[in-house]
Amino acid sequence: MHDAADKAAEDEERAMQLFEEGLRARRRPIDAGSIQVIQCLDCGDDVSVERQLAVPRTRRCTRCAAEVERR
Incomplete structure (x- = not known):
């Protein structure tokens, strides 16, 4: 069973994953x-x-x- 701290940790981890994905996407070169x-x-x-x-x-x-x- 998950408590509030587990849920918060999961939410934080997911937010960091999304942030890192965004960084990688912005660093990808754009082809004209x-x-x-x-x-x-x-x-x-x-x-x-x-x-x-x-x-x-x-x-x-x-x-x-x-x-x-x-x-």
């Missing part, structure tokens, strides 16, 4: 051929391939990202 046209979350313009290669998994165009950083 796998880039898709995506729209900026803020303005709806296309996010350039160059930006996606420079900032993997970005969801904002350069202009909107600069605006967010200024805030």
Whole structure:
């Protein structure tokens, strides 16, 4: 039978696994051929391939990202 401490330990271990998986995914190089046209979350313009290669998994165009950083 699991008590609260066992459940907390299992939850913590799972959270660490997910965190490490995310780190590995972010470190994986992105192939220019796998880039898709995506729209900026803020303005709806296309996010350039160059930006996606420079900032993997970005969801904002350069202009909107600069605006967010200024805030």
